Amino acid sequence: MYLTIPLEIYLKLNYFLKQFPTTEWSGPAWYKPHYRKGEKFPKGFTLVHFHPVDLGHGTATTIEAEDTAKILQKTWKDYPETEKCMMGIIHSHHNMGAFFSETDKNCLKDNAPIENFYCSTVVASKKEKFAFAISYQDQYGKTHLVEANSENINMQMPNKSKEQDKWARIAKKIKDDKKTTTVTSWYDKGGSLNQGNLFPMQSRPSQFGSYYTNNFSINAYDEYDSVITGQEKIIDKHRKDSMTADDPDSAYISSLYKSMNAGEIDQLLVEEELELMNLNPAIVIDEIGKEDKDESKASA
Numbered sequence: 519m520y521l522t523i524p525l526e527i528y529l530k531l532n533y534f535l536k537q538f539p540t541t542e543w544s545g546p547a548w549y550k551p552h553y554r555k556g557e558k559f560p561k562g563f564t565l566v567h568f569h570p571v572d573l574g575h576g577t578a579t580t581i582e583a584e585d586t587a588k589i590l591q592k593t594w595k596d597y598p599e600t601e602k603c604m605m606g607i608i609h610s611h612h613n614m615g616a617f618f619s620e621t622d623k624n625c626l627k628d629n630a631p632i633e634n635f636y637c638s639t640v641v642a643s644k645k646e647k648f649a650f651a652i653s654y655q656d657q658y659g660k661t662h663l664v665e666a667n668s669e670n671i672n673m674q675m676p677n678k679s680k681e682q683d684k685w686a687r688i689a690k691k692i693k694d695d696k697k698t699t700t701v702t703s704w705y706d707k708g709g710s711l712n713q714g715n716l717f718p719m720q721s722r723p724s725q726f727g728s729y730y731t732n733n734f735s736i737n738a739y740d741e742y743d744s745v746i747t748g749q750e751k752i753i754d755k756h757r758k759d760s761m762t763a764d765d766p767d768s769a770y771i772s773s774l775y776k777s778m779n780a781g782e783i784d785q786l787l788v789e790e791e792l793e794l795m796n797l798n799p800a801i802v803i804d805e806i807g808k809e810d811k812d813e814s815k816a817s818a
Contacts, residue, residue: 520562520670521639521650525796527565528673529767532794533757534570535610535643544609545570546589548600549637562666563637563652564674567597568608606637606652615645623663626653630661673796749783753791767795775806 523531534543547568551560569589594601607625611617618626618640629636630653640649651665756773763769774791777783789799 519560519652519664519666520672521648521666522562522564522672522674523648524564524566524674525767527568529795530568531641532643533761535612535641536754536757538573538610538612539643540612542574542610542612543570544572544574544607546593547606547608547637547639548593548597548603549606550599550603551635560635560652562670563604563650565608565639566603567593567600568639569593604634604637606639608639608641611640611642613644614642616640616642616647616649618649618651618665626651626663627661629653630655630663632659749787752777752783753787771795771797771802775803 545568548566549563550566552562552564553559554561571589607629609622618638622638622640626636626638632655635652635654637652638650641647646668648668648671649665650671651663653661653663655661753774756770756777760766760770760773771792774783774788778785778788785803788803792799792802
C-alpha cells in the first residue's frame with residue numbers, strides 16, 4: 519500500500535511545519551483511493567486535501583467534531599474532488615519524527631468504519647518525515663490496521679515539461695525584476711557546517727565549480743546563530759509573501775534566488791528549501807543562472 523502526496527500538498531505540509539516547529543497541529547484530511555481492477559482493497563491513496571483546525575501543545579492535538587462540521591460544506595464547494603474521497607485525519611509530530619503512537623493507533627481503531635477505510639497521516643519536520651496507515655472493520659466486525667512502509671510514501675512531481683515551463687517563468691520574472699546587485703558568496707555543502715569545520719574559511723570552492731567569498735565571518739556560536747536566524751526570517755517572509763501569488767512555488771523560488779544573488783541568504787539554505795520541495799537544487803539554480811547569463815551577454 520502506498521500514499522502519494524502531490525507537490526502542492528507537499529508544499530502546504532512544509533509551510534505548516536515551518537509555522538509551528540514545536541507544536542502539534544491536526545485537522546481532517548481527504549484521501550482518494552486507488553484500486554487494481556477487480557479488487558476491493560485499495561493498492562494506495564492520494565492525499566487530496568487537508569485543513570488544520572487545531573493547534574495543540576508540544577505532544578498532543580485534538581480535533582473536535584464540530585470543528586470539522588464547520589468546514590465540511592465549504593471544503594466540498596472549494597475542492598469538489600473531496601466529495602468522492604475518503605475522509606480521515608492528518609497531524610504533526612513537529613521535530614519528533616513521524617510515527618504512530620499508541621494514542622494514534624487507538625484513534626485509528628476507534629474510527630475504523632464498517633465500509634471503506636479511515637486514513638491517517640503523521641508528518642514531521644525532522645527524522646522520519648511521513649507515516650501513513652488505514653483502519654477498517656471486516657465482515658466479522660474485527661478491526662484491522664495497515665501501515666504503509668516509509669519507502670511507499672512519495673511525492674508526486676509535475677511532469678518534466680511542466681517543471682521546465684515553471685523554471686522558464688521564474689527566469690523571466692527574475693529578468694523582468696532584475697536589479698543591479700553585487701554577487702556575494704555562500705556556504706557550499708560539505709563545507710562550513712560539517713563537524714570539525716564549523717567555521718567558514720574566507721573562500722571555498724562551490725559545488726558548481728566557482729570560488730565564492732563568504733559574505734560574513736563567524737567568530738562565535740552566537741554570531742553564527744544570529745546570522746542563520748536572520749536569514750531564516752527572510753526565507754519565512756518570502757514563503758508568506760508567495761502564498762498570495764498566482765503560482766506560489768514559482769514566486770517563492772524566484773524570491774529565494776534573488777535574495778541569494780543579493781547576498782541576503784546563503785546558497786546552502788536555498789538548496790535546503792529546494793530539496794524540501796523535492797526539486798534538484800543544482801538543476802534549478804543552473805537553469806536560472808543560464809537565463810541570467812544569456813540576458814547579460816545580450817545586453818553587453
